[in-house]
Amino acid sequence: MLARDFLRTRFADLPHLLRNRTYDAGALARWGELDAERRRLLTSVDALKAERNTLSAEVGRKKKAKEDATAEMERARALGGEVSAGEKRLEEIEGEFFAIEQTLPNVPDESVPDGEDETGNVVLKSWGEPARFDFAPKPHFELGPALGILDFERAAKVTGSRFTVLSGEASLLSRALIAFMLDLHTREHGYREVLPPFIVNAASLFGTGQLPKFEADLFRLKDTDWYLAPTAEVPVTNLHRDEVLREEQLPISYCAYTPCFRAEAGAAGKDTRGLIRQHQFDKVELVKFTAAESSAEAHDADARRGDRPRATRPAVPEGRPLPRGHGLLLGEDLRPRGLAAGAGRLPRDLLLLRLRRLPGPPRGHPGEADRRREGTQRVRPHAQRVGARGGADARGDPRELPAGGRLGGDPGGAPALLWRARRDPEGLSVRPGGPDEAPPPVAGPLLNSAPRGKRTGG
RNA sequence: GGAGGAGUGGCCGAGUGGUUUAUGGCGGCGGUCUUGAAAACCGUUGAGCUGCAAGGCUCCGGGGGUUCGAAUCCCUCCUCCUCCGCCA
Numbered sequence: 001m002l003a004r005d006f007l008r009t010r011f012a013d014l015p016h017l018l019r020n021r022t023y024d025a026g027a028l029a030r031w032g033e034l035d036a037e038r039r040r041l042l043t044s045v046d047a048l049k050a051e052r053n054t055l056s057a058e059v060g061r062k063k064k065a066k067e068d069a070t071a072e073m074e075r076a077r078a079l080g081g082e083v084s085a086g087e088k089r090l091e092e093i094e095g096e097f098f099a100i101e102q103t104l105p106n107v108p109d110e111s112v113p114d115g116e117d118e119t120g121n122v123v124l125k126s127w128g129e130p131a132r133f134d135f136a137p138k139p140h141f142e143l144g145p146a147l148g149i150l151d152f153e154r155a156a157k158v159t160g161s162r163f164t165v166l167s168g169e170a171s172l173l174s175r176a177l178i179a180f181m182l183d184l185h186t187r188e189h190g191y192r193e194v195l196p197p198f199i200v201n202a203a204s205l206f207g208t209g210q211l212p213k214f215e216a217d218l219f220r221l222k223d224t225d226w227y228l229a230p231t232a233e234v235p236v237t238n239l240h241r242d243e244v245l246r247e248e249q250l251p252i253s254y255c256a257y258t259p260c261f262r263a264e265a266g267a268a269g270k271d272t273r274g275l276i277r278q279h280q281f282d283k284v285e286l287v288k289f290t291a292a293e294s295s296a297e298a299h300d301a302d303a304r305r306g307d308r309p310r311a312t313r314p315a316v317p318e319g320r321p322l323p324r325g326h327g328l329l330l331g332e333d334l335r336p337r338g339l340a341a342g343a344g345r346l347p348r349d350l351l352l353l354r355l356r357r358l359p360g361p362p363r364g365h366p367g368e369a370d371r372r373r374e375g376t377q378r379v380r381p382h383a384q385r386v387g388a389r390g391g392a393d394a395r396g397d398p399r400e401l402p403a404g405g406r407l408g409g410d411p412g413g414a415p416a417l418l419w420r421a422r423r424d425p426e427g428l429s430v431r432p433g434g435p436d437e438a439p440p441p442v443a444g445p446l447l448n449s450a451p452r453g454k455r456t457g458g
Numbered sequence: 459g460g461a462g463g464a465g466u467g468g469c470c471g472a473g474u475g476g477u478u479u480a481u482g483g484c485g486g487c488g489g490u491c492u493u494g495a496a497a498a499c500c501g502u503u504g505a506g507c508u509g510c511a512a513g514g515c516u517c518c519g520g521g522g523g524u525u526c527g528a529a530u531c532c533c534u535c536c537u538c539c540u541c542c543g544c545c546a
Contacts, residue, residue, distance in 0.1 A: 039507095039508065039509090042507070042508060042515085043508060043509075043514085043515095045515080046507090046508070046514055046515040046516085047514070047515085049514085049515055049516085050513095050514055050515065052526080052527085053514095053515090053527085055526065055527090056476075056526055056527040057476075057477085057527080058526095059476080059526050059527070060475095060476035060477085060526090060527070061476080061477085063476075063526095064476075069526075070526095072526070073526040073527095074526080075526085076526040076527080077525095077526060079526090080525095080526075080527095
């Protein structure tokens with residue numbers, strides 16, 4: 001949700017800034033009216049309160065002096081009525097205000113290109129070439145069962161469709177990738193590991209924007225306001241909800257593994273075969289809280305870091321990097337916000353996209369000149385959503401990357417690799433790695449054997 | 459699940475209807491002293507909204523109520539602590 005300060009100061013620019021997004025122009029205009037009325041009303045109500053406070057103090061003084069205070073008390077009572085009326089109206093305004101703010105989409109960064117569809121995406125940088133074969137590679141949903149490491153049928157028996165049992169080497173690979181990513185980001189990139197609850201409450205989901213829009217995509221626990229977390233972003237970003245972070249505390253960098261649960265209502269059918277669009281998958285998420293003004297810089301620094309081959313990791317000679325690229329997703333593609341809705345639309349050779357965000361105050365970040373001076377960052381929930389967006393923003397929005405994809409870089413979780421395996425015709429013979437060119441230490445040897453051996457036969 | 463206790467500013471902790479514009483301490487910042495530091499002493503130090511400003515309003519776990527006036531009284535919810543019960 002856009003910060004109120006931002007809406008107010010850039011109000012005239014919004015139609016331009018939101019040109020690629022879908023929003024209700026009438027609602028936006030209404031927002032402007034409400035804002036004016038709200039401030040007018042607030043001023044007058046405050047004045048009434050000030051008068052009442054003065055009178056009350058006078059009553060106290062007179063009573064102490066054993067004088068008659070009836071006149072003051074009656075006037076104060078009358079003022080109280082006016083105050084209540086004004087406050088009631090303010091509440092109404094606030095309600096309508098919030099409802100409109102909920103519907104306004106985020107503002108793409110100026111560097112986001114305009115365009116009609118994904119063909120307008122701009123590739124900023126790419127590595128490697130997609131592998132070519134002298135045979136027809138099998139899709140992962142055939143190869144996996146054939147190898148006995150992916151079992152869709154039994155998962156359907158145990159639970160239902162769009163769940164998968166990973167077993168043997170696939171399970172090991174998943175675990176290894178999780179460990180690898182957590183190790184990488186904690187040991188080399190300065191992130192702190194957290195293991196948050198996998199169940200989150202409604203307030204947290206409001207904080208990161210899944211509610212109220214995407215309730216249908218969430219699994220809710222019966223008769224509670226608890227939900228299965230759709231991404232670690234929710235619990236991790238909400239760690240600092242309602243907190244004021246001092247500038248010297250920043251940046252705060254977290255990485256977290258959680259399983260992710262997504263109902264993905266209405267997404268059945270196409271492109272959901274195999275490991276694509278599972279109700280449950282594993283992911284390592286990165287969240288960074290930064291000051292508003294250094295958000296973009298932090299983002300770029302992480303993105304650049306992803307470009308660099310990493311000398312600190314043991315090179316594996318036969319390791320083959322996945323083709324990757326950095327790109328700018330155009331505004332049109334930003335629309336399917338949340339819950340991986342846009343993931344399936346990424347061009348095959350553009351595996352990693354760099355998403356740039358808001359100019360100025362990042363999404364949901366109320367900070368501007370004043371707060372900057374104060375050196376604090378407001379993080380709060382329901383009213384304005386989690387200001388932590390300021391930080392999450394620096395990362396772009398990871399949930400729009402291929403599962404587990406991470407800004408600037410590395411596959412963040414197990415299915416990421418398997419997913420890529422499907423998107424790259426190499427199938428499961430693909431190694432994790434990217435520019436790092438090194439598979440996770442544990443899974444490496446296994447990757448060298450099982451899938452490869454099968455490939456020659458396949 | 460039951461009973462009892464507690465939630466106050468970055469932290470600790472006073473405050474049970476009216477100069478509380480929320481004592482005091484710690485921590486932070488500035489200063490005096492010192493070659494420098496420590497100690498001591500002095501000063502200063504919460505946040506949000508609104509306003510060009512002066513200022514005004516709001517905030518003592520959340521919400522609601524009583525009152526001219528609520529950190530303080532009432533209702534309700536949440537969280538934590540102690541004890542009991544239950545427990546894959």
